Amino acid sequence: MEDISNLFDPKYISPIQEAAKNIWHLLAYDPSAPMLFSSGLFWMLFIIFLPIYAMLKNRRGQMVLFVVCFSLYFYYKSSGFFFLMLIATSMVDWFVSHIIYRLKVRRARLCMMWFSIIISLSILGYFKYANFFLWNWNQMVEGNFQPLDIILPVGISFYTFQSISYVVDVYKERIAPTENWLDYLFFLSFFPALVAGPIVRADYFLPQLERNERASNADIWGGLWLIIIGIIKKAVIADYIAQYNDLVFDEPSLYTGVQALMGVLGYTMQIYCDFSGYSDMAIGLALLMGFHLGINFDSPYQSRNLTEFWRRWHISLSSWLRDYVYIPLGGNRRGVFRTYLNNFLTMLIGGLWHGAAWKFIFWGAMHGVGLAIHKACRPVLSRIPDNFLTIFIGWSITFVYVSLLWVFFRASDFATSVLIIENIFRDFNPAQIPQFFEARTEWCVMMIILIICHFLPQQWADVLQSLFIRMNWVLKLIIFLLTVQLVVEFMSEEVAPFIYFQF
Incomplete structure (x- = not known):
């Protein structure tokens, strides 16, 4: 048996030092690579x-x-x-x-x-x-x-x-x-x-x-299901469709109206998948530990008006703004004008919370204006019967309004935002849609599947989660391994940070 003193021989010290250095580098803070839920290091730890x-x-x-x-x-x-x-x-x-x-x-x-x-x-x-x-x-x-x-x-x-x-x-x-x-x-x-x-x-x-209750089996497997869904949303869908969206927003002058529109629709779904994917992982991790954090997204693009959108989008923030800004400002207790003003001011603060730039203030202000307009129109809207046509019109107006405002949220400045929107309305040629589909078939298929899944009834998602919780552990393992394989297949060169990390 080799003497342990040989470990102090110079020829051994260098590899040991190198290994220790690598471990320290892995575990120490690296500003260029913050630890993410979608990173291998986090899951190892x-x-x-x-x-x-x-x-x-x-x-x-x-x-x-x-x-x-x-x-x-x-x-x-x-x-x-x-x-x-x-x-x-x-x-x-x-x-x-x-x-x-x-x-x-x-x-x-x-x-x-x-x-x-x-x-x-x-x-x-x-x-x-x-x-x-x-x-x-x-x-x-x-x-x-x-x-x-x-x-x-x-x-x-x-x-x-x-x-x-x-x-x-x-x-x-x-x-x-x-x-x-x-x-x-x-x-x-x-x-x-x-x-x-x-x-x-x-x-x-x-x-x-x-x-201090222990997690139940439903919590553990339900948490794992949410983590899998969150990983797919973020590491498979959001990061993949972002590759095209980034091209459009970085150099909008190079793209036609159809291409610009696809970039805007892509970012509309990207920011949802990115942020709701993070929330799903966070809620799932907490469930594994026996803690319930509630829900943070509830199919927001199904909303038929802006008020409903903010009840479904980033629920923890919108409810916080309601309880700690809107209601203290007076809520709807001080007359019609003050109600509209309070809505506007609340969303203005919400926009400023998102970032120190005029584009975020504009984004929040326009959501405030939209909320005020919707509340002002409620007496008229309440007299319109709910049918497929009115529901579709309400949804269309809401979706278009929200999507166009995402342009200002994402673009580097107002000039870029205006250029992208001008491209859509001035240079839109439907004949180019088949060409776009042919050039970016995989991107289009992923977007179509994503949109269909987003508009499925919530009960369907609940049924899938219940089936996952009840199925054999071998099937759960297969689903998890398939998820890992999907991430590997669609992964870009490096793990992209979550959009809301900057806020």
């Missing part, structure tokens, strides 16, 4: 995480500490040492929530709530909007302020909204603050929902943590 989590489940304190550590590491792999800011935010808001809870004077409680909100919004404002305001200031006064060297932490918009809602709910006595800080950090840093939502509400999530 999650496979290690899950059995340890299961063993610690009955020891609540140890389980909470373990999940918090994993969540913070996950955030470190996504945003580097900004995980320390997440910890600081949780400490401040946890202490403030306890002060609010113990104070008896309403004015003092209100001051503490606003103290917390202002701190949270100030941090978000600096990282997300400082350069935007500097740019606009330079434009207005011909200033020469140079842009700041700021890196936007991934997911800061999501966990900031969660933290604000927690403090507000404590102030309004909807919930009591958590007894210990670690429980609150668990809620705020819970890795399935940390970097791109859903925006988790404390009154829904914290009671589940308190009960």
